[in-house]
Amino acid sequence: MTFWLFIYFIGAGILGGLLASIAGLASLVSYPALLIAGIPPVIANVTNTAGLVLSGIGATASSSRELRGEGKLVTGLTALTLAGGILGSALLLIEPASTFEHVVPFFILSAGVLLLVSGHQADRKNVPALRDQNKFGLVLKAIGLFLIGAYTGYFGAAGGVIILAILTLSLPQRFAVLNAFKNVMAFMANAVATIIYAWTGKIDWLVVLPLGIGFLIGGYCGPIVVRHVPVRLLRILIAFAAFGLAVDLFVKAYF
Template sequence: MTIGVFVFLIIAGVLGGLLASIAGLASLVSYPALLLIGIPPVVANVTNTAGLVLSGIGATASSTKELRGEGKTVAGLVALALSGGILGSVLLLVEPASTFEHVVPFFILISGILLLVSGRQAARKPIAALRDQNKWGVAAKALGIFLVGAYTGYFGAAGGVILLAILTLTLPQRFAVLNAFKNVMAFMANAVATVIYAARGKVDWLLVIPLGLGFLVGGYCGPVVVRHAPVKLLRTLIAFGAFGLAAYLFVKAYF
């Protein structure tokens, strides 16, 4: 690896870490960056996931204010995301790369739409909170988070956007707190997926070093931005970022 590639991946990691901890959209930058230097799609994905563990560490450390007193809620959410992450990472290792490349754009498109919808629901928090007390609402939320965990383990691009949408629709906390929940859940799902990938020897650890350093810095800075930025603007930018990533990956997969 040349010095130029090393610096390029650090920069991609910083930007990706910011996007991961703000929006769950690290792969808008980091995944294409790995493809750009010639890494095959599945190897790029698992290497990106390993690097994202560092983003999760930085974001969690930076979110202590939002996470204070939320241990019970976070533990339940993390358990669901972890279970799904194990399933998704195993699926990625057994399914062909062509399947992986062709389904991802649609997941990301749906995630952007969900976030825009969740933004419109934000003003009706009391309704969402009441819905969450219904056993079917609780079951639907649990299943949704499990499936997003599986998606995070399988690919994860814009997985955080889907998590934000689900959390916004079902929990009454502020956006910054929900974003902190998302960061912890994504961190744990990426960590367990990385362990599984490493056991199969799929991760390019040499590339994880510069990418992870950038992710750590960007991940730490992201929650600070969310703490002070306008929520409506953030949701809109995140959603359209997801649409852009979906379009890019769709063109790459089908044309």
């Protein structure tokens, strides 16, 4: 690997880490960057997932303020996505992710819509979360998070933004706190997926090194940005970024 290619991967990791920890949309940058560098799609996918573990470490460390006192809740939520992530990663070893490409754009589009219609955070302070309303809502949320965990382990594109959309609709915490939850959940799902992928020998560890350095930096900076950007603006930007990714994946899948 040349010096400039090493720097290129660090830069892609920083931007990807920022998008991952702010919006769960690292796929807008890091995965395409790997493809541009000439890495085959399957290897690029698993290598990107391995690098995202570093983004999760950085984001979790930076989110200690938001996670304080939320240990029990975030542990339960993470367990759901982790179980799903194990299933999804195992499925990827059996069936290629290309079989899922035709429905992924609609998942991401739906996540963007959910973020837009979920309402302003200030208007939701006195609105009970789904978990407090009825057992049916709790079951729906649990099933949803398990399935998104499986999706993240299997395909991964914009899994974080879909998790964020579900959390935004089902929990009353501030957006920055929900984003911290999302970062921990995505971190654990990617970590488990990486352990499973490592057995296949397809991860390009030489690329993971510079990419991971960038992811760690970007992941750490993301929660800091979230604290200072207006929630309404951030929600809109994430939603429209999701729409853009959905359109791009739709074109690639159908045309």
